[in-house]
Amino acid sequence: MDRCPCRGCGAGIMPLAPIAQMDLETFDRIQRVNVRGTFVIDQLAARQVRNGGAIINFSTTITRLQAPTYGAYAASKGAVEAMSLILARELRGRDVTVNAVAPGPTATPLFFEGKSQEAIDHIASLNPMERLGTPADIAEVTAFLAGPGRWVNGQTIYANGGAA
Template structure:
């Protein structure tokens, strides 16, 4: 039986790398994307060109009806869902004193509520032997100024991982989080000058930014062979903390 993955935020960055890696592992993939249809279709085409199976589904991850429809599509097309990768997210920056609360609310809606909504469908639908994989961030531990709202959402994601792993007792479904360090994606690079990027790249002992493929490697491990890893947060960050 072919394993089936739903990957949110799958049209760009870490989500796209995870989708492509899972497809290369032989998993059929549903790319869930917010609005960039061209990039989602490009990802699907790339996976198919490499011999994999993929379809795209547009959904606001915080909209429970849209997310349910994406899971419906996965079940109708591929027969079920085994793996969920929660990688949809936004990262507006600002100090606690100055952040616009409308921006804060949107960050919470996408990163916190969105992860919860997707995880809710996963908890209801995943087959035995399944895996739920959250994407957090090493900024939760690094405590960078201006990342307060973002770190707050990701701290919540890590807490949800612990709870959900225990709620799924007896179902043979693992729940884990990957917390990348600075990774060379548009989400991370946008709005940063080269000096800032260079400084962050030198912080890990490996002295480079992570690549999306570095994170996808850990996602692949948790999605398949890592059946005895459960309720954990893995900080894939080159040793920065």
């Protein structure tokens, strides 16, 4: 997926290539969408969120797995994790939480793109639950952070079935 179809939701793009072979235009596009996009959304949210609200960003378990060809994508999501912690600290005194959810392999069009069924099955078998995550799995973690998880702040929550 080269573009986020929703334009401005904080979703990302994930072109893959070894660091030594990725062209700078692709690298810059990944950073522009994944980092700048999150920055703009966070900036607007910080200005408008009510006291007691929650801001939730999205990272990826790839920042821990550090798989080959994911360097530019992992770098962009590492930046999202850093921004989340810093924004949580900047919003001190407002009772606003800022966290990041880092999904593992999740059954979405972005995950399936360009992968053979054999590769998908292999990736699904790597975590102790032996399956891909579902959007509902990620939604549960997100809902927790948006609701009852009021004491969780400035954290990255890895929702990956135990993969890392």
